Amino acid sequence: MSLSSLPMTGNNGARQKLLGYLAILLSILVLFVPVFYDLFTTVWNNDTQSHGPIVLGIGIWFFYFKTKQILEKPQAFKPSPILGWFLILIGASIYIVGYSQSVYIFSILSLVLILCGVICLLFGLQIAYKYWFALFFFIFLMPWPASVIDILTQPMKIAVSYAADHLLYALDYPIARSGVILQIGQYKLLVADACAGLNSLFTLEAIGLLYINVINHQAFWRNVLLAVLIVPVSFTSNVLRVCTLALITYHMGDEAGQGFLHNFSGMVLFLTALILIIVIDSVIQKIAEKFNIKSLLSQD
Structure with missing residues (x-):
């Protein structure tokens, strides 16, 4: 009708x-x-x-x-x-x-x-x-209670701190870690909820799901795979943000690390995540075309 x-x-x-x-x-x-x-x-x-x-x-x-x-x-x-x-x-x-x-x-x-x-x-x-x-x-x-946020974010903060510590150490920076506290040079940095917490995970998950819905692939399993991969994308983006803030603080001082560049790094986080999602989607398309995986091929 x-x-x-x-x-x-x-x-x-x-x-x-x-x-x-x-x-x-x-x-x-x-x-x-x-x-x-x-x-x-x-x-x-x-x-x-x-x-x-x-x-x-x-x-x-x-x-x-x-x-x-x-x-x-x-x-x-x-x-x-x-x-x-x-x-x-x-x-x-x-x-x-x-x-x-x-x-x-x-x-x-x-x-x-x-x-x-x-x-x-x-x-x-x-x-x-x-x-x-x-x-x-x-x-x-929905704003979740602080007690719930603390329980859910602590493992992620520790994992992000661990990854940032090892990545910067591999690049020969003088860095050490104690829990979620990073010491690089003479500066100590606390990996807080804002840098590696539930809020960024929620936002990145929202952005990823928005991308999936706007693109609207007809391949169901491709959408499911992208939705699942948003979590490691969020983790990777958070690690890059923490590393960026650590390097800004190390080279430009604590004031720079806590000022405008700190807030600007949040925008870089979301931009990085969106780019990673688009790249992953393109890679899935290439792999599906090469091996003719019909469940992952977009029919739109």
């Missing part, structure tokens, strides 16, 4: 689209601008959760990207009011608890449920399904 076969066509159909997307936008503005303001001024204002604004920006762009894709083709609107109102009410209940108690995990979860409910209410379950990854992507915004 195409859009032209529905009773609501022409100007009425365009008006429904416009009103629908305005309703989605207003739901974000009215309910969630205060939530994001609180996140910007509290949770996201520290190193351990600093990935939040990056993920938010990417998520908004991808939502726009997916909307543009959907509007390029005629769509059949089959509103699902019962499911839509159910999701909205559940989301609103979670929102009230999350916002009143500053439990931001609940607030972000309510955003996903309310957006999904509004889409189902106005456009139907079929359209909502097309937004599944855009909605799922907002899960990466």
Whole structure:
């Protein structure tokens, strides 16, 4: 069934689209601008959760990207009011608890449920399904409790410290390691959560999954393989960032290592990860073509 076969066509159909997307936008503005303001001024204002604004920006762009894709083709609107109102009410209940108690995990979860409910209410379950990854992507915004972050990041920080220590030692730099503390020359560097923690892993995983979804390879196992390889890509990028900061500190002093170049190295981290993902994807394509591995060949 195409859009032209529905009773609501022409100007009425365009008006429904416009009103629908305005309703989605207003739901974000009215309910969630205060939530994001609180996140910007509290949770996201520290190193351990600093990935939040990056993920938010990417998520908004991808939502726009997916909307543009959907509007390029005629769509059949089959509103699902019962499911839509159910999701909205559940989301609103979670929102009230999350916002009143500053439990931001609940607030972000309510955003996903309310957006999904509004889409189902106005456009139907079929359209909502097309937004599944855009909605799922907002899960990466959830700020996890510090206790959970400490437990999950400690092994990664130790592994990154170990790899950076051995890499710089192999390059003849005077470096030693004690746990997650690196001493290079007269400087001591603490490998913190921001440099090798859950926040960077979440952000890199989000960027990698975004790349997979935008490229949209039709080969299922290729997408699975890329998703799995994002973890070692994240590890490698974190090692390179720590090595870069160590070298900046060693050659230019502690002030340079903790100043603008420290923050700039974070952008280099994400750029490096994205380049590595693209390179790995290209290598997989070459290998699949050479050995005719159909499960890895892209059919798009």
